Amino acid sequence: MPQPDIALYPIPGLPEIVPGSNLSSALADAIASSELRLLDFDILVVAHKVVSKAEGRIVPLSQVQPSMLANEWADQYGKDPRVIELALREARRVVRMENGVLITETKHGFICANSGVDTSNVPPGCAVLLPEDPDASAENLARSLGQMFKAHLGIIVSDTFGRPWREGLVNVAIGLAGFNPMIDYRGSRDTFGKMMRASIVASADELAGAAEIVMGKTRRVPAVLIRGFSWTDSEGTGKQLLRAASADLFR
């Protein structure tokens, strides 16, 4: 039986993460409890929700005073006006606000539904926001877990986003550290020796998606270890995955 090229291991068993939790210690403990350890070139994909919780990006909805816009729109489409209010506050621009769908460009530059504000898998009566700076969150985890396991790691902080044209959400990398999120095939040759022209692959998003398969949504698996992906360029951020507005034909 051959070895797989890529293997994905669930990291269950995290305690409920609350503001101030030491997330890297909690992850290290959960990894050890799974009888795993992190090795050079391992990638750990961490659902943003535990990152946001540890960083205190949780808001009790009772403290949110919706604007008239949030109230009226939420009313029209049967949404919670306080969630809409938070989504608008986290946005720097409304991309679409129609048919009950609110798509914004967040302060970070992500284009997603409700600015990523979410009420699932959080304590009742609360909403969770995206981390303030998901690349910094990833960088912190890469550094602290890297020290604990004495390994050069890649970290992805992930969230599930919808997308135009295709149904269903997919997990993507919103924060990243330790490796280049793209593989650039331009200048390499195809199997016929022809120079490739326009092939830059967003590997980090594909890795995040792969991890989601293991995370599921309800299984309390907020982190997944991916083994077998190696890289030569250890510089990278999630921001590199954001297309500049000037180059985008769809916003």
Added chain:
Amino acid sequence: MPQPDIALYPIPGLPEIVPGSNLSSALADAIASSELRLLDFDILVVAHKVVSKAEGRIVPLSQVQPSMLANEWADQYGKDPRVIELALREARRVVRMENGVLITETKHGFICANSGVDTSNVPPGCAVLLPEDPDASAENLARSLGQMFKAHLGIIVSDTFGRPWREGLVNVAIGLAGFNPMIDYRGSRDTFGKMMRASIVASADELAGAAEIVMGKTRRVPAVLIRGFSWTDSEGTGKQLLRAASADLFR
């Protein structure tokens, strides 16, 4: 050392596939040469290019007479007018045609660059088109490989597509058979017991993306075996992943 939840195995060693090649036999041989066999609930992700080649969806560019539109636009942006001509012929609608980017809605309903017409990894002087009916291609592979290995299989026919808002291509499922491409979490409860509302995950696209990590672009690995993803609903097509135009805010 625990077992991985999901494992991905490359299937290299296919001969060059040409029109009329028996693709399922070639895949079965390559799988056997990798000392693997297909088991129930295995998913085989197959790059559309070998499917298209086997199905004769290869066009010698010398036989393509570009229209005036194709000629002028290709000229303006330094493209091959014959490729643009093929892209226009494969389209049912032009979605964007500006800044040197041609995004169409194909006859199948995919929205992608150049209608998926591609000249990399094909014999010099040729272009490859998407399969006529990628779901039927997947269905054929699921049936023939399922019989050979006496297993219930999932098949994904994949291609790498760009997307709005985010840089880089990701692999997606353009054809599918044997399982439901989506996981619908609506009605299930989160870890706090709260009913989930709007969570439908496009697992098949995430699986296709995971496979791309193994395929690379230049390594001559046109198929990847994914083991560890199981399903209860064995009905499904790639078409289910296409958002209806009436529900789409971005075309």
